[in-house]
Amino acid sequence: MDLYYQKLEQFMETLDEETMRAVENVSVKKTFKKGDLLLEQGEICKYSFSLINGVARKFYYGQKKVITTEFYFAGDVALSFNSYLLQKPSEEVMECVTDLTVECISRDNFEKLKQSFPKLIAYDLLFTELYAAWLEERLFDFNVLSATERYRKLMHKSPQYFHQIKLTHIASYLGISLETLSRIRARI
Amino acid sequence: MDLYYQKLEQFMETLDEETMRAVENVSVKKTFKKGDLLLEQGEICKYSFSLINGVARKFYYGQKKVITTEFYFAGDVALSFNSYLLQKPSEEVMECVTDLTVECISRDNFEKLKQSFPKLIAYDLLFTELYAAWLEERLFDFNVLSATERYRKLMHKSPQYFHQIKLTHIASYLGISLETLSRIRARI
DNA sequence: CTGATTTTTTGACTTAGGTCAAAGGTAACT
DNA sequence: AGTTACCTTTGACCTAAGTCAAAAAATCAG
The missing domain is CATH 1.10.10 (Arc Repressor Mutant, subunit A)
Incomplete structure (x- = not known):
């Protein structure tokens, strides 16, 4: 896990000013109250939320029980993977566990930026690798x-x-x- | 799941001849016998194996039991995610369930190609997204x-x-x- | 501070799935 | 065909974790 974070951090260090600036320009700071929803069930996940402070969680409703899939803390990026990538209604809900401050980036904007700043594709890849590795570990935990x-x-x-x-x-x-x-x- | 495959296929169609050719040039066809190992425990996963025909599986040894993490059929790409990405010894073993024919691409070569053919980075991203989505679904299955x-x-x-x-x-x-x-x- | 609401703990009982052991089947080899 | 080795099924019993219900603790509103 940590090695994937390192890879990401190393990559961030090599990121040029221009690219950074472009991303900052499309990101909007927002605040939420404890209990607010960042994403409702059935809503399309159009934004990624980068937590500045506070805690959030992502969960879905199974037939019998509610399953929490992830917690987010400062520095984490919150989004519903499936809904965000395919732009289809989300099964998952994202909720503020505490009051929250986030940097919010619309997927549309980010995808557009990827055209002009190809390094963002590489960033996306690293981010997705991190997530996949995290999922693999979670699966391992449940299995053994x-x-x-x-x-x-x-x-x-x-x-x-x-x-x-x-x-x-x-x-x-x-x-x-x-x-x-x-x-x-x-x-x- | 299928939607991720679609995305990948659509992308493949837009791939230029030159890039395709470059990848083909570094890929080597190999055959294996039922029972052969594509990757041993502790070995570093230096290759991706694209199955042409036959069946393979990936598994690891838990304390008490063996856990099979994935099966591969014709068209699938077999690799140990963690070992491949971080180039560290693999916990997982990949084994031929039947006789096997594969296209084998070394990670070194592929990473080099990514420099000259940036579309391969986008390919990598789509492939990783597919894998992450597949992991999410598997986790869902175990949970509900x-x-x-x-x-x-x-x-x-x-x-x-x-x-x-x-x-x-x-x-x-x-x-x-x-x-x-x-x-x-x-x-x- | 007090009562009301929510969260957590404890107890009694149930259950899905695991373990161990033995018996059938199937395939593969000579 | 007959023997050996491996797979799969079946049976008896066990256990981790779930469920339901109620008590105890913590949190919150007034």
Whole structure:
């Protein structure tokens, strides 16, 4: 994971002023209140949100339960992958867990910029690689780790999750019931 | 899923002769026997394998069980994502399920070509998007479908899996034990 | 500070799927 | 065809995690 971030950061350092400037010109700072939705179910994801501060989460409604697919913190980029890329209605919802400040870039603008600034295509690639690697790891976790191990790993790697986020959401992110999570915590 | 394939195909159609030719020049046709390994555990994944015919699979060793992460058929591109991108030793193994014919392209060559043929970067992006979308769907399946539902879905969407592939491998791909798979099949 | 609402914990019970062991099947080799 | 090795099915039992219900804790509004 970290190696993918490094790759991205290294790339950012080699990015020319001009390209940076062009991106900044199309990005708009916005603020949201806790509980606001960045993206509703059925809405097309037309923007990417780069978090400046605050916490957000992405989730969807399964038949029986709500599944949280991702949490976002400062520095992360929030979007619904499928909806953003295909510009079709989103199954996923994005919600502010706390008050939020973001830099907001419309996909249309960004795609246009890619024509004039081809480096942005390479950026897109790196970003997507990072996401795919993250998904691979998450899949790995579900396949080989027990509920307790997943909890331990999350707690160890990302303790920040446990400050602002309620246990219901953490449980739904770990793919376990709230009660099971509570029991795991009691046992440790 | 299909929409991502479409995007890729559309893109391929717009690809100029020159770029195509350049890629063909660095790709080498190879054949393998059933049981041969395309990539061993601990080896660095230096090649991508584009299947011409036959079936392959990718898997890794969990503590308790073997997990099959992907099957490849004619037209698919086989590689270990993490090892290929970071050029580090692979946890995953790629194995021929049947005799195999592939077009083999070294990553070094391909990366060099990307300098002179920037369209290949866009290709890479589309390919990675497809993979990420596929991973998202797989994660979805594990999160909301029962063992039986996962089996049904696979059987329905990809019946070709059940010809050449043994049940042990299908079970390990579906994330269930061989016995459970056998029982599901008996019940349907 | 108090009552109301939301979140988390605890308890009792259920269940999907796993494990271990043995028996049938199938294929492959001589 | 007969033997060996591998696959798959079946049976008996086990376990991690889920569900339902109620109590306890924390948070919030007035």
